[in-house]
Amino acid sequence: MDAIGIATAALTLIAGVGVFLIACSMMSANLEALGSGKLKKLFNKASKSKLVGVGVGAATTAVIQSSSATSVMVIGFVNAGIMSLAQAATVIFGANIGTTITGQLVAIGLFGENSISTSVVFATFAGIGAFILAFARKDKTKKIGGIAAGFGMLFVGLSMMSGAMSGFSELDGVRAFLATFKNPVLLVLIGALLTALVQSSSVMTSMAITMTVTGLISLSQGVYITMGSNIGTCVTALIAGLTSTKNAKRTSLIHLFFNVGGATVFLLVGLFMRLGGTDYGVLFERIFPHAPQLQLAMFHTFFNVITVCIFLPLTTPLVKLVTKLVPDKNKGGGDDSPRFAFVEEHMLKTPPLAVQQVKNEVLAMADVAMQNFGYACYTARTLDYKDIAAFRRNEERLNFLNRELVRFIVKLLKEDLGEPDRVYLSSAIRSVSDLERVGDYAENIIEYADKLSDIGSRFSDEATKEIIELESLINKLYKEVVAAYKTGDGTALGSALALEENVDDATAQMSVKHIARLKDGKCTAEVGAQYLSLSSNAERVADHFINVAKTIRTKV
Numbered sequence: 426m427d428a429i430g431i432a433t434a435a436l437t438l439i440a441g442v443g444v445f446l447i448a449c450s451m452m453s454a455n456l457e458a459l460g461s462g463k464l465k466k467l468f469n470k471a472s473k474s475k476l477v478g479v480g481v482g483a484a485t486t487a488v489i490q491s492s493s494a495t496s497v498m499v500i501g502f503v504n505a506g507i508m509s510l511a512q513a514a515t516v517i518f519g520a521n522i523g524t525t526i527t528g529q530l531v532a533i534g535l536f537g538e539n540s541i542s543t544s545v546v547f548a549t550f551a552g553i554g555a556f557i558l559a560f561a562r563k564d565k566t567k568k569i570g571g572i573a574a575g576f577g578m579l580f581v582g583l584s585m586m587s588g589a590m591s592g593f594s595e596l597d598g599v600r601a602f603l604a605t606f607k608n609p610v611l612l613v614l615i616g617a618l619l620t621a622l623v624q625s626s627s628v629m630t631s632m633a634i635t636m637t638v639t640g641l642i643s644l645s646q647g648v649y650i651t652m653g654s655n656i657g658t659c660v661t662a663l664i665a666g667l668t669s670t671k672n673a674k675r676t677s678l679i680h681l682f683f684n685v686g687g688a689t690v691f692l693l694v695g696l697f698m699r700l701g702g703t704d705y706g707v708l709f710e711r712i713f714p715h716a717p718q719l720q721l722a723m724f725h726t727f728f729n730v731i732t733v734c735i736f737l738p739l740t741t742p743l744v745k746l747v748t749k750l751v752p753d754k755n756k757g758g759g760d761d762s763p764r765f766a767f768v769e770e771h772m773l774k775t776p777p778l779a780v781q782q783v784k785n786e787v788l789a790m791a792d793v794a795m796q797n798f799g800y801a802c803y804t805a806r807t808l809d810y811k812d813i814a815a816f817r818r819n820e821e822r823l824n825f826l827n828r829e830l831v832r833f834i835v836k837l838l839k840e841d842l843g844e845p846d847r848v849y850l851s852s853a854i855r856s857v858s859d860l861e862r863v864g865d866y867a868e869n870i871i872e873y874a875d876k877l878s879d880i881g882s883r884f885s886d887e888a889t890k891e892i893i894e895l896e897s898l899i900n901k902l903y904k905e906v907v908a909a910y911k912t913g914d915g916t917a918l919g920s921a922l923a924l925e926e927n928v929d930d931a932t933a934q935m936s937v938k939h940i941a942r943l944k945d946g947k948c949t950a951e952v953g954a955q956y957l958s959l960s961s962n963a964e965r966v967a968d969h970f971i972n973v974a975k976t977i978r979t980k981v
Contacts, residue, residue, distance in 0.1 A: 434589045441585030444578055445628050449527070451575030454776070454841060455568045475515045475737055482519025487526045492626070492658065495520040496676060503672045510672065511744045514679045518733045518740075521655065521683065525726040527579075527627040531634050532722035534580050548584060551577025564843045586635050603642050609649045609692055616653020617660075626658035634721045645706030647721045652691055652728065655684040673769055675747040682743060687732030763818075763825035768833055776840040780849065783834060787856050788907065790826045791973065793819045794863040795903050798966055801870035802896050805959055806889050808878055816871065820864060827861035852976035859969040866962040866969075873955040882952045887942065891935050895960065898928050899967050906974040913977045921974050928967040932960045 486495045499513045499520075508516075534547055554574025561567045606612055620629040630651050637647040659681040691705075698704050709720045736743065767786045772779040797819045800812040834850050834857075842850075877883055884892065902924040908917035939956055942948040948956070 437585050438589035441582045441589060442623065442628055442632070443582070444585060445582030445631065446623065446625055448575045448578035448582055449625060449627055451571055451578065455571035455575065475740060478512050478515025479519035479522070479733060479737065482516035482521075483523040484519075485516075486520040486523025492520040492524040495523070496680065499676060503676065510675055510679075510748070511740055513672075513676055514683075514740050514744060515737065517676065517680050518683060518736060521729045522726070522733060524626060524658075525630075525722070525729055528630045528634060528722040528725045530579065531583055531631045532718040534583050545580075545584070548577050548580040550574070551581055553577065583631065583635070586632060603646070606646065609695055612646055612649035613653035613656070613688055613692065616650035617657035618653075619650075620654040620657025621660040622657075626654040629654035629657065630721075630725055634718070637721050638717045643706060644710060644717070644720055645704050648705045648709075648724050649692075649695075651721060651725050652688045655729070656681075656688055659684055671751050674751045675744075678747040678750060679743060682747070683732065683736055686736065687728065690732070690735060691728060763822040765826075765829070765833075768830065770833075773836060773840060776837060776842050777846065779837050779840075780842065780846045783830070783837065783850065783853055784910075786826070786830055787853055787860070787973075788910065790823065790830070790857065790860045791903075791907065791910075791970075793822055793826075794860045794867070795900075795970075797823070797864055797867040798870075798899070798963075799896070801867040801874070802892060802959075802963070805870050805874040805877070805955075806884060806892055808874060808883055810874075813871075816867075820868065823861055823864035827857055830857050849976075856973045856976055859972045862969050863966050866966050869962050870959055873959050876955055877952065880951060882949065884952065884956060885942065885947055887938070888948070888956050891931075891938065892956075892959065895928065895931050895935070895963050898924060898931055899963060899970075902928065902967055903970055906970045909974040909977055915977070918974050918977060921971060925967050925971050928964055932964045935960045 482495060482499075486492050496517060499508065499516050503510055503513045550573045554570045554572070554577055557570030557573060558567055561570055606615065616629060616633070620626050623629060633642070633647040633650045633654070636642045637644055642650075659677065695705060698708075705724060706720075709724050713719045713723060765786060766789045767782040768779070769782075772782055797816055800816040800819075803812065804810055804816075831854055834854055838847065838850055902921050905917045905921035905924060908914050909921060936957060939948065939953050943950065943953055
């Protein structure tokens with residue numbers, strides 16, 4: 426092979442890796458978007474047992490072709506309180522099994538030397554998917570077209586990589602150079618570094634299989650590179666976890682310990698095998714003779730299944746370890762700065778799930794706003810400031826969410842989303858603004874309490890009773906608003922609207938009763954001004970909560 430041939434092979438390899446990466450991303454995004462609702466239901470079953478959790482993780486990852494997406498979903502469910510960290514660990518274990526399906530597909534694609542290659546047959550799905558995308562009108566049909574196109578492109582990329590590897594295998598110098606890498610630990614490190622570089626264990630495993638089939642590397646070398654690819658795939662999640670919530674950090678550490686632990690065990694076993702004159706390569710060549718396409722792919726699956734069998738009984742100690750490494754609170758007084766409860770930046774890689782987490786974050790923000798309204802009314806009624814520290818923390822969090830959640834939503838709107846999700850996100854921006862206004866009105870009520878304290882006065886018993894009744898109405902309204910927002914329940918929205926009218930009537934009556942008390946000399950004008958301002962602000966709080974509930978009407 427001359428210099429032009431070498432350059433062509435190198436460029437073809439780079440192009441093949443690029444096409445393969447795009448194909449994986451395309452399949453993952455469309456499969457996730459098409460089945461996100463079903464996947465959420467499937468995840469709820471993970472709580473039944475450890476084995477069910479492993480099965481859910483394996484099935485989910487096999488379907489959406491992305492262990493990273495599965496990890497993001499796991500973090501979201503842990504943050505939402507739907508799944509414990511122990512349950513999340515079992516799903517992550519299963520995800521490592523599910524991700525081996527790509528290697529099996531690659532192995533199948535490399536069959537057919539003396540007939541039409543299976544890789545060529547599967548590659549035709551790229552054209553089929555492209556036609557569907559070109560003529561489809563419905564969003565669901567477009568997603569199906571995207572899945573088909575991504576599946577086909579997977580094998581287009583594989584063919585390009587395979588062709589490039591075949592070219593390199595003809596060069597004695599390349600083969601001799603690669604043959605010098607025999608140290609298992611070094612091969613594991615190479616696999617980890619290359620996987621961290623391309624940010625896809627699927628690509629690295631597929632390349633290792635192709636290199637093994639074309640004779641560029643031995644099966645034993647491919648085995649250790651594949652082990653390293655499992656470690657390398659943790660790097661992206663680990664980096665993301667460093668700037669995320671505690672649960673994200675813990676989940677990333679579980680994934681890292683699982684893969685490093687598995688590789689360590691297999692390295693030690695491999696050492697003893699080599700002392701006995703054999704190794705994994707020899708073993709799998711005997712089990713799958715005359716099928717080099719399957720040998721490394723089957724080892725990859727075997728490696729992950731055995732690693733799960735080793736770590737599954739150790740789930741509880743592993744969870745305790747990562748909880749100690751990432752504690753809930755630092756003894757020296759941890760960082761209390763406001764942050765998201767559900768949303769994380771790396772969720773932008775899985776847009777449909779990110780939309781659901783935005784909804785959870787809006788509901789959490791609503792809860793904080795309602796909490797502050799309750800604190801404010803209690804303080805104004807009693808002039809007891811015991812909740813003021815909690816009120817200030819909530820106020821800071823509301824301001825943070827008003828700024829950062831909108832910023833996140835704007836970023837999310839730039840991703841590939843269906844029309845219903847886009848409509849929802851647009852309404853969510855308005856909801857965030859409404860909830861921030863609830864917080865502002867709660868601040869106003871605290872100011873009314875401050876003015877009463879300054880003049881040494883307080884509301885009369887009658888006025889206090891009326892404020893309590895108004896609070897009760899708004900609490901009932903809030904519960905209906907949450908019910909409507911969570912599930913799109915029109916009945917709950919109707920109940921909330923009826924309660925809003927009751928709030929309007931109650932505040933009108935409060936004004937009438939206040940005037941009567943002024944006439945009877947039971948109330949001063951200065952105290953009365955704070956009373957009327959409080960009732961007016963409470964009425965506006967109800968209006969803003971109703972605005973949030975009304976967004977369910979914008980669903981398409």
